[in-house]
Amino acid sequence: MLLLEAIQRAEQLRKELKYHNDLYYNQDAPEIDDFTYDKMLRELEDLEAEFPELVTEDSPTVKVGGQAGAKFSPVTHAVKMESLHDSFSFDELRDFDRKVKEAVGSPVYVVEPKIDGLSVSVEYSNGVLSRASTRGDGEVGEDITDNILTIKSLPKRIKNAPAYLEVRGEVYMSFESFTQLVKRQEEKEEKPFKNPRNAAAGSLRQKDSTITAERNLDIFIFNIQQIEGKTLSGHSESLEYAKSLGLPTAFHKSFDNIEDVIGEINNIGDNRGDYSFAIDGAVVKVDDFSMREELGSTAKFPRWAEAYKYPPEEKETTLLSVEINVGRTGVLTPVGVFKPVLLAGTTVSRATLHNIDFITEKEIRVGDRVLIRKAGEIIPEVLSVTKHAEDSTPFEFPKLCPSCSSPVVREEGEAAVRCTNTDCPAQLMRHLIHFVSRDAMDIDGLGPAVLEQLVSAELVKSPADLYKLSFEDILTLDNKKEKSADNLIKALEKSKDNELYRLVFALGIPHIGLKAAQLLCGKFSTIEEIMSASAEEINTIDGFGGIMAEAVVQYFSLDSTKRLIDEFKSLGIKMKPSEVKKEGGVFEGKTFVLTGTLPTMSRKEASKIIEDNGGKTSSSVSKKTDYVLAGEAAGSKLTKAQSLGVAVISEKELLEMINE
Numbered sequence: 040m041l042l043l044e045a046i047q048r049a050e051q052l053r054k055e056l057k058y059h060n061d062l063y064y065n066q067d068a069p070e071i072d073d074f075t076y077d078k079m080l081r082e083l084e085d086l087e088a089e090f091p092e093l094v095t096e097d098s099p100t101v102k103v104g105g106q107a108g109a110k111f112s113p114v115t116h117a118v119k120m121e122s123l124h125d126s127f128s129f130d131e132l133r134d135f136d137r138k139v140k141e142a143v144g145s146p147v148y149v150v151e152p153k154i155d156g157l158s159v160s161v162e163y164s165n166g167v168l169s170r171a172s173t174r175g176d177g178e179v180g181e182d183i184t185d186n187i188l189t190i191k192s193l194p195k196r197i198k199n200a201p202a203y204l205e206v207r208g209e210v211y212m213s214f215e216s217f218t219q220l221v222k223r224q225e226e227k228e229e230k231p232f233k234n235p236r237n238a239a240a241g242s243l244r245q246k247d248s249t250i251t252a253e254r255n256l257d258i259f260i261f262n263i264q265q266i267e268g269k270t271l272s273g274h275s276e277s278l279e280y281a282k283s284l285g286l287p288t289a290f291h292k293s294f295d296n297i298e299d300v301i302g303e304i305n306n307i308g309d310n311r312g313d314y315s316f317a318i319d320g321a322v323v324k325v326d327d328f329s330m331r332e333e334l335g336s337t338a339k340f341p342r343w344a345e346a347y348k349y350p351p352e353e354k355e356t357t358l359l360s361v362e363i364n365v366g367r368t369g370v371l372t373p374v375g376v377f378k379p380v381l382l383a384g385t386t387v388s389r390a391t392l393h394n395i396d397f398i399t400e401k402e403i404r405v406g407d408r409v410l411i412r413k414a415g416e417i418i419p420e421v422l423s424v425t426k427h428a429e430d431s432t433p434f435e436f437p438k439l440c441p442s443c444s445s446p447v448v449r450e451e452g453e454a455a456v457r458c459t460n461t462d463c464p465a466q467l468m469r470h471l472i473h474f475v476s477r478d479a480m481d482i483d484g485l486g487p488a489v490l491e492q493l494v495s496a497e498l499v500k501s502p503a504d505l506y507k508l509s510f511e512d513i514l515t516l517d518n519k520k521e522k523s524a525d526n527l528i529k530a531l532e533k534s535k536d537n538e539l540y541r542l543v544f545a546l547g548i549p550h551i552g553l554k555a556a557q558l559l560c561g562k563f564s565t566i567e568e569i570m571s572a573s574a575e576e577i578n579t580i581d582g583f584g585g586i587m588a589e590a591v592v593q594y595f596s597l598d599s600t601k602r603l604i605d606e607f608k609s610l611g612i613k614m615k616p617s618e619v620k621k622e623g624g625v626f627e628g629k630t631f632v633l634t635g636t637l638p639t640m641s642r643k644e645a646s647k648i649i650e651d652n653g654g655k656t657s658s659s660v661s662k663k664t665d666y667v668l669a670g671e672a673a674g675s676k677l678t679k680a681q682s683l684g685v686a687v688i689s690e691k692e693l694l695e696m697i698n699e
Contacts, residue, residue, distance in 0.1 A: 045086055049093045052083040056099040057671060058636055074319075074351050077125050100339065111181035111244070114172035118264040120158060120207060121177060122339055123322065123346040129301050132323065135345045136297035142342075143330040149274050150303045151291040152311075153320035153346055154259055156211030157240045161187060161260075166200030168193070173244070177339075186243050189252035197284045201268035206281060208260040212239040213315045216255040221418075223487075234418065235317045257316070259289040273326045293326060308349050312381075320348040353412040355425055356380040358405055361392065361434060363441045367469030368549050369458035371440070371447060373398060375409075375421060382413055390419035394454040395436045404431040440465075452586065457549070462599060467501075468494060470547055474502045478553050479545035480534045484527040492516045502545070503606040506531055539566060539614045542607070546600075550590040558582050559591065564616040566604060570595045581630050582657050624653020625697055629665040631656050632680070635673030637690045642670075645690065652697055660685060668693055 059076055080099060087094045094100070126132050139146055158174040171187035173180040188195065190210070197204075212220070217235040224231040232238035242254035263277045271277045275293050282288045294300045304321040311318050325331050325343040334342040357378040364372045373392040380387055390411060392398050401421065403409065406428030409421050440447055440458035442465035449456045458466070471490045475482040485505070493499040498512055508531065513524035543566075544556035551559070562580050563569045569591070577588035594600055607614070631649050633642045633656060640648075645668060646656045660667060660679045667680040667687045680687055688696075 042090060045090045045093060049083060049086045049090075052079055052086070053095070053098060054671070056080060056083065060099060074348060077127070077348055081125065081127070111173075111183060114160075114170070114175075114180050114182050116160060116172070116174075116178055116180060118205065119177050120160060120174040120180070120264075121336060121341050123344055124337075124340040125320075126345055126347050127350075129304075129347075132301060132304075132345060132347060133297055135323070136300075139325060139330075139334065139343070143325075143327075143333050145295070146330055147273075147275075147293050147295050147326040148297070148300050149278075149291050149293050149324045149326050150300055150307070151261060151289055151322045151324070152307050152314070152318045153322050153348075154209040154211050154261075154289060155234070155236045155317040155319040156209040157236070157243055159183070159187065159208055159210050159243075159258070160264060161193070161206050161208060161258075163197060163200055163204040163206075165202060166197045168195045181244070183243055185248040186245060186251040187258075189248055190256050190258050192287045193258050194285045197286070200284060201266050203265065203267040204284075205264040205266075206260045206286060207262040207264050208258045210239050210243055210256055210258045211235060211316050212242065212254065212256055214317070215315065216257075220254060258287060260286045261289060261322075272328055274324055274328070275326050304347050311349070318349075320346050322346050351412050352382055353410055353422065354380050354382050355408055355410055356387075358403065358407050358409050360405055361398075363437060365440060365442045365458055365463060365465035367466050367473050368547050369440075369460070369463060369466055370455045371437070371458065373434075373436075375403070377409070377411070380411070382411065382419065387411065387413070387419045390421055392421065395449070395456060396454045398434050398436075402427075402433070404428060404434055406431050442466075450586075462501075471499065471502060471505075473547050474545045475505070476545075478541075480537055480541055482527075482534050483530045484523065485530070489516065489519075489527075501603065501606075503603055503610060506535070506607075506610040506612065535610075535612045536615065537613075539564075539616060542566075542612065542614055543569070546594070546603075548590055548594045550587045555583065555587060560616070566614050570601075570604070581655050581663065584659070624651075626652045626654025629654045630663055631666050631668055632658070632660050632664050632676055633668045633670075634676040635670030637668070637670035639690065645693070648693070648697070 056076070056079055059079075083098070084100050087098065087100055126135065160172050160174070160180065161168065162170045168184075168188065170182065171184045172182050175181060187193065187210075193208075212235040214235065217232070217238050220238055221231040232241060238254070239256055242251050242256055245251045260281050261278075262274075263271065263281060269280070271280060275291065278288050278291055292303055294303065300323055304323075307318070307321045323345045325334065331341070331343040336342060358375050359378055360376045362374045362376060364374055366372060373394070375390050375392045377388050377390070392403060397403075402424055403421065404424075404427055407424045408426040408428075410423050410425050411419055411421050413419055436447075436456055438447060439445065440460065440463060443458065443460050443463040445458055445460035445463065447456050447458050468487075468490065471485075471494070472487055474480055475485040475490070482505070490499070493505075493508070493516070496515065498508065499505055508528070510524050510528055513519050513527055514521070538560070540553075540556045540560035543551070543560055544553050558580050559569060559577070562577075563572055572592070574585070574588040574592045577583060577591055578585055580588075626649055631646075631654055633645055637645055649656055649668075657664065660676050660683065662683060662685075664680065664683075664685050667676060667685055668690065669677050669680075669687050670690065677687065679685075
C-alpha cells in the first residue's frame with residue numbers, strides 16, 4: 040500500500056474506532072459487535088506497524104477507549120488498568136509464545152475465560168471494601184463504590200485480610216438476569232440492551248444505586264493489582280489466595296506448553312454454551328510475576344498476556360412462519376419462528392424481525408433458508424436469506440390487527456404499523472405495565488404478575504380501573520395478605536398526587552417519551568390546556584417536531600381518551616402542574632444541539648450540564664438554535680449550523696462559559 044493510501048485509511052479507521060469507542064465505553068450502546076470492532080483495530084495496528092510515522096498519541100491502538108464521565112468522581116489508578124492484545128488465530132498465539140520464550144525462557148501459562156463485562160478495580164482497607172472504580176482510560180476511572188456494594192457475591196468485609204488490597208475484576212450480568220431485564224424492557228416497550236455486557240455497563244454506571252441493585256449484577260476477580268503485608272510470586276497463587284479470602288474467581292488452568300493452552304481454549308469455546316455468563320474469548324497469561332516484570336508492557340498492552348477472541352457463531356435454518364405481536368402502543372411486531380437450531384450453546388427457534396422495512400430489505404419469505412446468529416451471544420437475529428423457498432412469495436403484513444381485527448395503519452415516515460383500536464385487548468397488559476412503571480405513575484406493588492391476575496379476574500380493563508380497586512378486591516388475588524393489600528391501596532392513593540407530566544407519559548401516547556411529556560407539561564400547565572392545544576401551538580415547543588405534535592392532538596381528540604381523562608378526574612387524580620424550574624443560570628433561554636463525539640464526556644452528560652445551567656437541548660438545528668456543541672466526527676448537524684450561521688462551540692468552550 041502506498042503511504043498516501045495508508046494515511047487516508049488510517050485516519051478513517053481512527054475516526055470510526057473513536058466513534059465506536061464512545062458508544063461502547065461511555066454510552067453503553069454499541070452499533071457493531073466486538074468481533075467486527077477487533078478486526079478494525081487489528082487493521083489499524085497492521086497499518087501503523089508498516090508505517091510507524093502514522094502512529095498518533097491518541098490512536099485507539101495505544102489508548103484505552105473509555106473515559107471518566109462527569110456524573111461520577113474521578114479515580115486515578117495507582118496501577119494502570121491495561122487492555123489486552125487480541126489474537127484471532129492459533130498461529131498468532133504461537134507467535135506470542137515464541138516472543139515470550141525468546142525473552143524469558145520457558146514460562147507456565149494460566150488460561151482463563153474472557154468474561155464479557157465491565158472491568159473494575161475494588162479496594163479493601165483492613166478488610167473493608169473502601170472504594171471501587173471503573174477502568175476508564177486505564178489511568179483515570181469513575182468512582183462507583185455505591186453501585187459495587189449492590190453486588191451480593193462480592194464480600195464487603197474479608198477476614199484475615201492484608202492491610203491493603205486492590206483487586207481487578209469483571210462485572211457481568213448472567214444470561215438469566217439479562218433475559219429477565221430484556222423482558223421487562225420489552226413489556227414497557229423500552230429499547231432493550233443489546234447484550235449482557237452493555238446491560239452490565241449501563242447498570243453499573245447508574246446514578247441511582249437502587250436501579251443497579253435491581254439488575255442482579257455479579258463479578259469475577261481475575262487479578263491482584265496491589266497488596267500490602269503479603270508476598271505473591273505468581274498469578275495462579277494470587278487467584279487461589281483471592282479465593283481463600285472469599286472473593287469470587289473464575290475457573291483457570293495452568294500449562295507449560297502452547298499446544299495444551301490451545302487445547303484448553305478450544306475446550307472453553309466448545310463449552311461456552313454451558314456457562315451462565317457470556318464470554319467472548321479466552322485469556323492466556325504468563326504465571327510468574329518476575330517473568331512478567333521482565334517482559335513489561337507496550338503503551339497499551341502487557342507483553343505477558345494475550346486474549347484469543349472467538350468468532351461469532353452463525354448457522355442456517357428454515358423460517359417456518361411469522362407471528363405478529365401487538366405492543367402497548369398498538370405497534371405490530373413480526374417474530375420469526377424457525378426450525379430449532381443449536382446456536383452458542385442454546386436452542387434457538389424464534390427471533391424478532393423488527394418491522395416491515397427489515398423484512399422487505401432482506402427479502403425474507405416464509406420457507407426461506409436464513410442465516411442467524413446470536414448478537415452478543417444472547418439475542419437471536421437474522422443476518423440474511425441464503426436461499427428462497429420454491430414458489431415463495433413476499434411476506435404481506437396483515438391489514439387487520441390479529442388481536443381485535445381492527446384496521447392497522449402505517450403513518451408516513453414511520454416503520455411501525457399500528458392497530459387503530461385503543462381498546463385492543465393485546466395492548467392492555469403492556470399498557471398497564473407502562474402506566475404503573477417508575478417513570479410513569481410509579482405505583483409500587485403492581486408488577487406484571489399482579490396486573491395479569493387483575494386482568495384475568497376482569498377487575499381491570501383500563502388504567503382508570505386500577506383506582507377503583509378495593510382492599511377486598513386485592514385480597515382475592517394469589518399470595519396477597521392484608522399488609523400487602525394495604526400497601527398497594529396506599530401506593531395507588533399516593534400516585535394521585537403525581538405531577539401532570541407523569542400521567543401524560545403514562546398514557547403511552549405514540550412518539551411521546553418522558554422528556555417530551557415534561558416539555559409538553561412545561562408549556563401547558565393543565566390537562567385541559569393540552570387537550571385544547573393545536574398542533575401549531577405544540578410544535579412551538581423546543582424539542583418537538585410536527586409528527587410529535589400531531590400525535591398529541593390525535594390522541595387527545597379520541598372520544599376514548601376524553602372518557603378516560605374524565606374518569607381519572609372523578610377518581611381524584613389531581614394532575615398537578617409540573618414544578619417550574621428555578622430561573623437563572625448562564626444558559627437561561629438558550630437552546631443547544633449536540634453532535635459528534637466529545638473529548639471527555641458523553642452527549643447525555645453534556646445535556647445534563649446544559650439543562651442544570653438553565654439551557655435546553657434539541658435534536659435538530661434550526662434558526663431558533665443558539666449553539667451547536669460539536670465534537671469529533673460531527674455530521675450534517677454541523678453543516679446545517681454553519682449554513683444558518685449558528686454559533687458552533689467545543690466542549691472546552693462550553694465549560695469556559697459556565698466558569699465565566
